[in-house]
Amino acid sequence: MTPPRCLSIATSDSGGGAGIQADLKAFTAAGCHGMTAIVGVTAQNTTAILATYPLPAWVITAQLEAVYADIGVDAAKTGALLSAEIVAAVADFLRDHPTLLVIDPVLRASTGAALLDPEAVEVLIGSLLPLAAVVTPNLAEARVLAGTDGDRRTLAERIVARGARAVVITGGDGEGSDLLFNGTDHVEIPIAWVEGTATHGTGCTHSATLTAELARGTALADAARHAAAVTAAAIDRGLVGIGEGAGPVAVAQSSAASQRVRTR
Ligand code: PXL
Numbered sequence: 001m002t003p004p005r006c007l008s009i010a011t012s013d014s015g016g017g018a019g020i021q022a023d024l025k026a027f028t029a030a031g032c033h034g035m036t037a038i039v040g041v042t043a044q045n046t047t048a049i050l051a052t053y054p055l056p057a058w059v060i061t062a063q064l065e066a067v068y069a070d071i072g073v074d075a076a077k078t079g080a081l082l083s084a085e086i087v088a089a090v091a092d093f094l095r096d097h098p099t100l101l102v103i104d105p106v107l108r109a110s111t112g113a114a115l116l117d118p119e120a121v122e123v124l125i126g127s128l129l130p131l132a133a134v135v136t137p138n139l140a141e142a143r144v145l146a147g148t149d150g151d152r153r154t155l156a157e158r159i160v161a162r163g164a165r166a167v168v169i170t171g172g173d174g175e176g177s178d179l180l181f182n183g184t185d186h187v188e189i190p191i192a193w194v195e196g197t198a199t200h201g202t203g204c205t206h207s208a209t210l211t212a213e214l215a216r217g218t219a220l221a222d223a224a225r226h227a228a229a230v231t232a233a234a235i236d237r238g239l240v241g242i243g244e245g246a247g248p249v250a251v252a253q254s255s256a257a258s259q260r261v262r263t264r
Pocket residue numbers: 010011012013018019020042044079080106108109110111115201202203204
């Protein structure tokens with residue numbers, strides 16, 4: 001019995017709350033084998049991003065080649081990709097290595113720091129979006145990807161028209177639900193309202209959990225419901241005592257997930 005193999009293509013958060021570190025915790029909690037192609041590094045704690053350093057494209061491609069050549073990938077997700085050059089390198093690789101792909105279109109950290117250069121947005125829309133099984137923007141990111149304003153259904157339809165197969169617009173900004181659009185139907189996914197200040201890593205935890213569920217073969221709507229529930233619980237268990245700022249979410253180990261290993 002081999003656990004599903006999940007890959008995070010994202011940026012390191014030295015504070016351990018978001019990015020690569022959140023993705024690995026979520027993959028592990030979901031009973032998956034987590035792998036990483038690190039695209040860059042942030043010097044970060046719970047209060048701020050103090051420095052950001054993108055890695056050269058060849059180092060990123062080399063990590064992808066190493067993982068795909070030997071281990072294989074059941075599903076991958078992207079997080080903060082920092083630059084247009086990195087987005088293009090990742091898209092070039094994934095075009096040649098068709099992959100069940102979740103895109104978390106991270107534009108900026110909740111503290112405000114940019115995690116994607118403005119000129120990279122068009123590259124992400126043009127080259128990465130068409131490779132996505134599902135994209136997981138929050139409302140602000142959905143407006144940017146759609147290139148327009150409007151209600152969530154309009155934004156979701158526009159994002160799918162731009163090439164993504166499906167979209168989950170997350171509702172952590174107070175909408176009370178996530179909205180899944182699969183190209184045909186809109187599905188409202190109620191989210192439990194959890195009072196919590198330790199919310200750092202929420203979006204990463206959601207998209208990584210969704211990736212893990214898709215990797216094990218769960219249907220999209222069920223995977224999205226599971227990701228919403230795991231994320232709400234992770235905020236509820238959030239580590240308020242870690243750091244002076246927004247502490248990291250704490251994803252719970254799912255005993256069900258660790259038992260549901262996939263047979264190949
Ligand atoms: O949550 C988005 C995110 C992704 N990746 C890194 C981050 C953040 C938010 O702070 O720091 C590295």
